[in-house]
Amino acid sequence: MRRDTLLIRSIQFGLLAILFGIWWFVAHSSQRLLLLLPPPELVWTQMQFLWTSGRLASAALITVEEIVKAYAIAASGGIVVGFLVARSRNLMRIFEPMLAGLFAVPLTLFFPLFVVFFGIGPESKVAYGATYSFFPIALNTIAGFAGVDELYLRSVRSMGASSLQQLRYVYLPAAMPVTLTGLRIGFFICIASVLGGETLAAAAGIGKSIALAAELMETSRLYAWIAFVVIVSVMLNLMALAAETRSERKRG
Amino acid sequence: MMSATQVRLVRLALIVALIVLWEFYARFISTSSLVAGPSDVAMAWWPKVIGDARVLTAVGVTLIELAVAFAMSVIFGMLIGVLIGLSDIGRRSLYPLVLMLYGIPQAILLPLFVLVFGLGPASKIAFGFSHGIFPVIVNTIAGMRNVSPLLMAGAAAMGASRAQQVRHVIFPHMVTTVFAGLRLAMTLTLLGVVLAEIFVSQGGVGFFTLLYSETFNPAALMALVLTLALMAIALNELVRLVEARFSRWKD
Numbered sequence: 001m002r003r004d005t006l007l008i009r010s011i012q013f014g015l016l017a018i019l020f021g022i023w024w025f026v027a028h029s030s031q032r033l034l035l036l037l038p039p040p041e042l043v044w045t046q047m048q049f050l051w052t053s054g055r056l057a058s059a060a061l062i063t064v065e066e067i068v069k070a071y072a073i074a075a076s077g078g079i080v081v082g083f084l085v086a087r088s089r090n091l092m093r094i095f096e097p098m099l100a101g102l103f104a105v106p107l108t109l110f111f112p113l114f115v116v117f118f119g120i121g122p123e124s125k126v127a128y129g130a131t132y133s134f135f136p137i138a139l140n141t142i143a144g145f146a147g148v149d150e151l152y153l154r155s156v157r158s159m160g161a162s163s164l165q166q167l168r169y170v171y172l173p174a175a176m177p178v179t180l181t182g183l184r185i186g187f188f189i190c191i192a193s194v195l196g197g198e199t200l201a202a203a204a205g206i207g208k209s210i211a212l213a214a215e216l217m218e219t220s221r222l223y224a225w226i227a228f229v230v231i232v233s234v235m236l237n238l239m240a241l242a243a244e245t246r247s248e249r250k251r252g
Numbered sequence: 253m254m255s256a257t258q259v260r261l262v263r264l265a266l267i268v269a270l271i272v273l274w275e276f277y278a279r280f281i282s283t284s285s286l287v288a289g290p291s292d293v294a295m296a297w298w299p300k301v302i303g304d305a306r307v308l309t310a311v312g313v314t315l316i317e318l319a320v321a322f323a324m325s326v327i328f329g330m331l332i333g334v335l336i337g338l339s340d341i342g343r344r345s346l347y348p349l350v351l352m353l354y355g356i357p358q359a360i361l362l363p364l365f366v367l368v369f370g371l372g373p374a375s376k377i378a379f380g381f382s383h384g385i386f387p388v389i390v391n392t393i394a395g396m397r398n399v400s401p402l403l404m405a406g407a408a409a410m411g412a413s414r415a416q417q418v419r420h421v422i423f424p425h426m427v428t429t430v431f432a433g434l435r436l437a438m439t440l441t442l443l444g445v446v447l448a449e450i451f452v453s454q455g456g457v458g459f460f461t462l463l464y465s466e467t468f469n470p471a472a473l474m475a476l477v478l479t480l481a482l483m484a485i486a487l488n489e490l491v492r493l494v495e496a497r498f499s500r501w502k503d
Binding site for chain 2: 004007008009011012015016036089090093094097098101104105106108109110111112113115116117188191192193195196199200206207210211213214215217219222223225226229230233234236237
């Protein structure tokens with residue numbers, strides 16, 4: 001088993017090293033490629049520049065603020081709507097297919113409308129991100145609360161549990177895992193849609209900086225911005241994965 | 253408990269009520285010229301948006317971009333998925349890397365795609381492909397794991413070659429999972445194509461969404477966007493129908 005893990009890790013890191021080597025080799029083999037594929041060390045210089053000059057921090061501040069606002073709206077709205085809809089079978093049968101159907105449409109289609117209504121500033125990105133991530137959160141909250149086993153409810157009721165106690169001891173623990181999954185999916189969708197919105201139309205932020213670097217053909221700076229986002233998103237993914245594995249182990 | 257018809261009626265009534273409210277708001281309450289009511293949208297829809305041959309061509313261009321990107325996602329995604337999923341070591345070492353890549357918000361790569369593939373359809377196809385391929389890979393790998401080892405051992409004992417095992421045992425069992433991936437891939441490919449269209453476009457729908465937003469024509473913009481949304485729903489249903497056709501062997 002341990003030998004296996006070692007082999008798997010070496011395949012993974014070997015592959016990444018090979019890709020990195022190809023990048024270095026191809027970038028250095030021809031001057032013509034400089035515009036599309038700058039060598040790694042140039043990108044590294046740009047990353048240091050963005051970090052020390054404070055440009056990264058000021059752009060990230062705007063983007064993070066948009067993400068936090070959008071996510072706060074989506075999470076509270078999604079959980080409240082999901083909880084209310086899941087209260088009754090009939091409401092669920094009316095609303096659940098509508099929400100699922102809307103979520104299947106790429107909401108990016110509506111992004112121009114967000115810009116027309118909310119302007120080019122942070123508001124349009126907040127509204128767009130909040131709308132997009134509302135759906136997975138609401139849908140999973142519905143699924144979580146609807147999946148509560150009727151048997152548990154009947155038994156605590158027969159033991160005389162008040163509705164508050166039912167909520168505290170049956171509904172919440174049973175609905176928690178699925179709802180948390182929705183919150184996690186919603187979080188990553190929120191990040192992606194805010195960054196996407198910024199790339200399409202914004203005055204400032206990470207996405208805007210990326211679009212601007214491409215427009216000005218500053219490719220090594222473009223790669224540097226992309227590298228920062230990739231690093232952060234890989235770290236967030238690893239954290240989510242670790243949290244998930246831990247909670248799965250806890251439930252056994 | 254309501255009957256299925258009652259549920260449908262209530263849903264319909266809700267949608268009608270929303271449209272009426274929206275019309276009422278646009279007509280009597282809102283003073284903003286940016287709010288277009290349903291009647292304005294409907295009036296803009298016929299002669300101006302769908303009646304315009306240039307818009308129809310643009311929709312056609314976008315549909316072709318989508319079709320090519322989706323076909324490439326399915327072919328390459330299943331190929332890569334099968335290659336990774338065939339061996340245990342391959343799956344355990346490469347699957348996490350695929351998931352990592354899938355988790356990156358791809359929108360940040362859009363300007364790079366345009367830089368590399370140009371302003372035309374190629375960048376839309378490439379961006380749609382890079383969105384669509386991941387759910388196909390992931391669900392192909394997941395689908396291959398669903399096959400019971402007993403069936404594989406049975407086929408092997410009867411002398412099935414590796415290719416025959418893939419064709420007669422693995423493929424039929426993958427259908428459900430893979431089609432869930434295909435549905436997601438359709439949504440994501442469309443997302444990628446539309447993102448790239450809105451970012452920069454010469455002949456696709458993105459050109460007109462930009463035109464309508466910059467000339468402050470919300471009714472036409474909404475008519476076009478709603479048309480595209482309806483098309484997205486129709487495409488989704490299409491994949492679902494094909495899925496039903498391929499899962500028939502189970503019954």
